[in-house]
Amino acid sequence: MEYETPLFFRVMEYASQAEGDVIDMVSGNPDWEPPQALRDGLHEYADREPDAFQYPPSEGLLELREEIAARRGVDREQVVVTNGAGEANYLAMARALERDRGDEIILTDPVYPYYPGKTTMLGGTQSFVAANENGQLDPAxxxxxxxxxxAAIVANSPNNPTGAVYPEETMRKLVAIAEEYDAVLISDEVYDHFDLSGNFSSALAVDSDHRIVTNAFSKSLAITGFRVGYAIFPPELVANAKSRHMLVNVAGSRPSQYAVLQALCGTGPDYYERNRDRLRERVDAFTDALDLTGAEYTTPEGAFYVMARFEGYPGTLENVFELIDEAGVAGMPGNAFGDSRSDWLRFALVTPRVEEAADRLAAYFE
Structure with a gap:
């Protein structure tokens, strides 16, 4: 079986080799500071006894799992700390397919491209349901x-790439569909702290044995390099997930997990609100400048991406390369996210140069 290299890497590699200054709006790497409590936790950890540098429990540090469980209202035995949200989704999709209730995984279009890649890797088949023009998913x-x-329905809210936030009614209906077909709803909630609408609803609000929730601290704490995520499984599904996690990874990073725990315990809600305010300002600045180009664009309800469509300029990889060379702005081709947004480009607003990037695009398309 052959796996296709995700387009993210091809675009980033091209941008890194381009001549001249290029503003990176490709990947979702937050450019702001992590919490001070996280930095303090790392400094403290460096001076710990040698046993602190050995394997942690495979399913994650007990104290971190307890903290996650308390915050999410679940039993700690349902929590598996993973190598970021990527592994959390992999474990969830694998667990759904292992139930032998079918091999189909329903995904949205547009879709975060790692989901179909994981489906292929796990031997499943893909089925796509188109979101509407605002990125909302109709449960019907x-x-x-x-x-x-x-076998599974994968939902991502707040959504990458559309920025849509699914309301509580949608999440409840998706869980009900999973129950009706003896499937599993996998709810990827990695952008939950970046709900700009106030409408975010976790699948955990629905008491069901047919839903798995995945998340990570990569975005919310601005630590994509730490690779600390988690999955919350129904009690009857968690044992095999822990076994697969152990066989694939043995365990995660003990210092990273410790630092995340310190950040969770020592960081107030104002940290997250400041970052949401930062994103609101960037959305306004970016879309105001896009108005000058006559572009059509999405205004995100959550996460930190804007999709834009420029007349006569489809979202192909070749056009992305051209924007890098001619405008000095690197985005993602819309066709990387499926068929329905192939005319669009996606831009990540995780750079302080958002307004400058939009001005460059406006100048290029004027």
Whole structure:
């Protein structure tokens, strides 16, 4: 079996080799400071006894799992600390397919491209349900696509790439569909701290044995390099997930988990609110400048991405390369996220040069 290298890496590699100054709006790496409590925790950890530098428990540090469980209202035995949200989603999708209820995984279009890649890697088949023009997912469309072959439904809210935030009614109906077809709803909530609308609803609000919630601290604490995520499984599904996690990774990073725990315990809500305010300002600045180009664009309800469509300029990899060379702005081609947004480009607002990037785009398309 052959796996295609994600387009993210091809775009970033091209941008890194380009001549001249290029503003990176490709990857979701927050450019702001992590919490001070996290830095303090790392400094403290460096002076600990030698046993602190050995393997942690495979499922994660007990204290971190307890903290996550308390915050999410679940039993700590349901929590598996993972190598970022990427592994959390991998474990969740694998667990859904292992139930032998079918091999189909329902995904949205547009879609975060790692989901279909993981589906292929795990031997599943992909089925896509188109989101509407605002990125919202209609549960009726999901229900129509579901069948006895459906193993899982993957939902991502706040959504990458559309910025849509699914309301509580949508999440409840998606769980109900999973229950009806004896499938599993996998709810990727990695951008939950970047809900700009106030409408975010976790799948954990629905008491069900047919939903798995995944998350990570990569975005919320601005530490994508720490690779600390987690998955919350129903009690009857968690044991095999822990075993697969142990076989794939043995364990995660003990210092990273310790630092995350210190950050959770020592960081107040104002940290997250400041970053949401920062993103609101960037969305306004970026879209105001896009108005000058006559572009059509999405205004995100959450996460930190804007999709834009420039007349006569489809979202192909070749056009992305051209923007890097001619405008000095690196974004992602819309066709990386599926068929429905192939005319669009996606830009990550995790750079202090957001307004400058938009001005460059305006100058290029004027």
């Amino acid at each position: 469309d999901v229900c129509e696509a579901a069948s006895e072959e459906t």
